[in-house]
Amino acid sequence: MTQIKMHLLVCGGTGCRSSHSELVAKALNESLANHGLDAEAKVVSTGCFGFCEKGPIVKVVPDNTFYVQVNPDDAEEIVKEHVLKGRKVQRLLYLDPEKEKTVSDDRHMTFYKKQIRIALRNCGFIDPENIDEYIARDGYSALAKCLTEFTPQQVIDIIKKSGLRGRGGGGFPTGLKWEITSRVQADQKYVICNADEGDPGAFMDRSILEGDPHSVIEAMAINGYCTGASKGLVYIRAEYPLAIKRLQIAIDQARKYGLLGENIFGTGFNFDIELRYGAGAFVCGEETALIHSMEGKRGEPTFKPPFPSEHGYLGKPSNVNNVETYANVPVIILKGPEWFASIGTEKSKGTKVFALAGKVNNVGLIEVPMGITLREVIFEIGGGIKGGKEFKAVQTGGPSGGCLTARHLDTPIDYDNLLAAGSMMGSGGMIVMDEDDCMVSIAKFYLEFTVEESCGKCSPCRIGNKRLHEILEKICKGEGTMEDLEKLKNLSQVIKDTSLCGLGQTSPNPVLSTLENFWDEYVEHVVDKKCRAGVCKSLMKYTIDQEACVGCTACARACPVNAISGERKQPHTINQSICIKCGACMEKCKFNAVLLQ
Amino acid sequence: MAIIKLPECKVNQLKEICKSFNNDSGELINVLHKAQDVFGYLPAEVQEIVAKELNVSVAHVYGVVSFYSFFTMTPKGRYPISICMGTACYVRGAEKVLDEFRRELGVQVGESTPDGRHSLACLRCVGACGLAPVVMVGEKVYGRVAPEDVKGILAEYANL
Known part of the structure; x- marks a missing residue:
């Protein structure tokens, strides 16, 4: 048998695949074969490395060389130089923007330095479509340990002691949930994995399923052992074809190895998993709505209690946890609850995966210990704001969360601190905004989402959010009054207090937090009819500086609606009643004669 | 019936x-x-x-x-165009890209062109936030799309 001396790990996550990482993998394979090196080096398509900004990523192990933005054309050089001669391809290394020096080892990159990868431990390290690689990384040994060494209650106690809380957003103590489900008597129980990641701008669950599906399967089986359930169901978004494919492969492989099915490890424990597809409804992330959807109905939530732990799928007790929550479980069993609890803050233990996106230099998927500050995340890991602009706000928790500002930058991130600051952990979306973002428009953007996604069952959410959206639209058009701002506040509070489920109870958060943190900006829109970020079109006016204009007609030709008139070599003017404020004239003018007010 | x-x-x-x-x-x-x-x-x-x-x-x-938004009662175009309206894409200018598609195609979101070539839709986050703003035509993903790129993207499909 020939010994494989080197592995070329190519990111096969959705982000990198969108920039053709499969072609890179293919080119590497071809090149290795051409040089007769295919017995010594192996190309592995892995899950997401997290550094999506610089994708496609190729990592060479064992020397930990981290290549960024690799093209299929670069494959030959990597093979010839690195694999054959052991010389790193300098031009493909990551360039540290501060020190202006290349960094070859990802462990020395600021993007990775402060990260602790627990839930993402195998993402970007193993081939997710090969169960042997997962097993080689202690996969399924946590399940074996639970089945052969612990009673179900002992496992529950370990999870309780670890302090793990639900990573889907609510932060409910996981161990307690498991205990409640385990105590209910029933002939059939279900283990449900919530993989309906509907939060726009969040993709951590998808990355885990794409990069390390077995960790979720293993944890679900452990949960089945604890709660006495023999059936598991994964509710996954139909929009995630790659995650579905890899999860299905993983389930089939686990069955083949006897890690799912009957009499697992010869202990008499039976457990199997099936997939259920979502169909694009944000509200289905709410557990009661999710269960209705799995039953083939409209995904409308119902009042809690009864909780799914008592009355869930098909009326049977069901334990619902999110993907990331499950992904933490096997490690906790293997390394012990004390180890896990030593990471994080007093009430929030462990790590959290965030999808860092928006106006930040290093967009990507990161996993950081609880208690890290927003400043560390945005300015160290995230590498600061794009284009050297001014940081304005960071939005956490998606449509249920809020916008935090510069004064929150040093707040340690955990469930309770974020709630106190008027936002929430949510599933982990983290969108950074700069001076060019209008906070009123951002609030409007989220409300648009909520209005679309409200299931319509209860009136505060169905009608209230619609009214909120209308008021915000009015303000963005410059027709708002100070009274509207009062109305926004009051209505938001009513919606929060009276909505049936989590969607409605949190949907006004983007409005309330922007009102609280960016009151001035709202007042500017209402009183001065001004949008300082230049986003609200109705409040903007393009004019031509009559002195600077040389009459080159470039603007008039660029104007899509023929709103600009004027003779050649004479100053032009914009007809305000026709202008659609697209800004095309401003882009075309070489003399800076088009002004935006 | x-x-x-x-x-x-x-x-x-x-x-x-x-x-x-x-x-x-x-x-x-x-x-x-x-x-x-x-x-x-x-x-x-x-x-x-x-x-x-x-x-x-x-x-x-x-x-x-x-x-459910995934289900549709109207036929899609042969090369359906979806513009990601996730937050990451939104803050990086997805709306302007959408406006440009609307203008170029002369259809609104949810409609198809008369020749059935393209339909226009918005979707929520394909998870390629690093490439924001993102546009999908069929299965193909276009990253970092600027309004100026729209014409070129459409041209790829003009003779198909």
């Missing part, structure tokens, strides 16, 4: 799909997914057949179809 215009073989195919899920009404969503794969969309006739096969009311099926 609407007149069934579907060819016999398609009707049978649909019935087979229902049967493969044991005609279980709890599998309605899975059945609809398969049906949409076959037909491209879910017209009234398809919903009626599914309702009959699974022994539920047409209203129930319609209720589910209209509830």
Whole structure:
């Protein structure tokens, strides 16, 4: 048998695949074969490395060389130089923007330095479509340990002691949930994995399923052992074809190895998993709505209690946890609850995966210990704001969360601190905004989402959010009054207090937090009819500086609606009643004669 | 009842799909997914057949179809265009890109061009936030799209 001396790990996550990482993998394979090196080096398509900004990523192990933005054309050089001669391809290394020096080892990159990868431990390290690689990384040994060494209650106690809380957003103590489900008597129980990641701008669950599906399967089986359930169901978004494919492969492989099915490890424990597809409804992330959807109905939530732990799928007790929550479980069993609890803050233990996106230099998927500050995340890991602009706000928790500002930058991130600051952990979306973002428009953007996604069952959410959206639209058009701002506040509070489920109870958060943190900006829109970020079109006016204009007609030709008139070599003017404020004239003018007010 | 215009073989195919899920009404969503794969969309006739096969009311099926954004009752274009309206894409200018597509195609979101080549839709986060703003044409992903790129993208499909 020939010994494989080197592995070329190519990111096969959705982000990198969108920039053709499969072609890179293919080119590497071809090149290795051409040089007769295919017995010594192996190309592995892995899950997401997290550094999506610089994708496609190729990592060479064992020397930990981290290549960024690799093209299929670069494959030959990597093979010839690195694999054959052991010389790193300098031009493909990551360039540290501060020190202006290349960094070859990802462990020395600021993007990775402060990260602790627990839930993402195998993402970007193993081939997710090969169960042997997962097993080689202690996969399924946590399940074996639970089945052969612990009673179900002992496992529950370990999870309780670890302090793990639900990573889907609510932060409910996981161990307690498991205990409640385990105590209910029933002939059939279900283990449900919530993989309906509907939060726009969040993709951590998808990355885990794409990069390390077995960790979720293993944890679900452990949960089945604890709660006495023999059936598991994964509710996954139909929009995630790659995650579905890899999860299905993983389930089939686990069955083949006897890690799912009957009499697992010869202990008499039976457990199997099936997939259920979502169909694009944000509200289905709410557990009661999710269960209705799995039953083939409209995904409308119902009042809690009864909780799914008592009355869930098909009326049977069901334990619902999110993907990331499950992904933490096997490690906790293997390394012990004390180890896990030593990471994080007093009430929030462990790590959290965030999808860092928006106006930040290093967009990507990161996993950081609880208690890290927003400043560390945005300015160290995230590498600061794009284009050297001014940081304005960071939005956490998606449509249920809020916008935090510069004064929150040093707040340690955990469930309770974020709630106190008027936002929430949510599933982990983290969108950074700069001076060019209008906070009123951002609030409007989220409300648009909520209005679309409200299931319509209860009136505060169905009608209230619609009214909120209308008021915000009015303000963005410059027709708002100070009274509207009062109305926004009051209505938001009513919606929060009276909505049936989590969607409605949190949907006004983007409005309330922007009102609280960016009151001035709202007042500017209402009183001065001004949008300082230049986003609200109705409040903007393009004019031509009559002195600077040389009459080159470039603007008039660029104007899509023929709103600009004027003779050649004479100053032009914009007809305000026709202008659609697209800004095309401003882009075309070489003399800076088009002004935006 | 609407007149069934579907060819016999398609009707049978649909019935087979229902049967493969044991005609279980709890599998309605899975059945609809398969049906949409076959037909491209879910017209009234398809919903009626599914309702009959699974022994539920047409209203129930319609209720589910209209509830979930993944299901559509209008046919999509041959090269459907979806603009990501996730937050990351939104803050990086997805709206301007959408405006440009609207203007170039002369259709609104949810509509198709008269020649059936393109349909225009918004979607929520494909998870390629590093490439924001993102546009999908069919299965192909275009990253870091600026309004100026729209014409070029459309040109790729002009003769197809």
